[in-house]
Amino acid sequence: MNPDVLPPAERRDMVRRLIALCHLVNDLVEITATTAADAGPLPDALHENAQLIQTVVRDVVVDLVANGRQPDAA
Known part of the structure; x- marks a missing residue:
């Protein structure tokens, strides 16, 4: 067994947590997009960084899911 490979249950748990994080970041991007126009440069930078995080x-989620579908090389 390859020690660099996460067991399926751990991979699923990590994907769930990352998807929850994606939802939070999506909310952050939406909030910053709606307030950036009115509040000036700080919200603009915040919006850009939120998009980068997104x-x-x-x-990371796509890579994790794709790596989980690759056949074992054992």
């Missing part, structure tokens, strides 16, 4: 977290 992209990174989404990529």
Whole structure:
């Protein structure tokens, strides 16, 4: 067994937690998008960083799910 591979139950748990994080970041992006126009440069930077976090977290979820579907090389 490869020690670098997460067991399926741990992978599912991690994906669930990351999806919950995605929902929170999506809410953050939406909130910052609606307030950025009125509040100036700080919310603009906050919105840009929230979008970056959103992209990174989404990529991590996609990678984790894709790696879980690859056949074992054993």
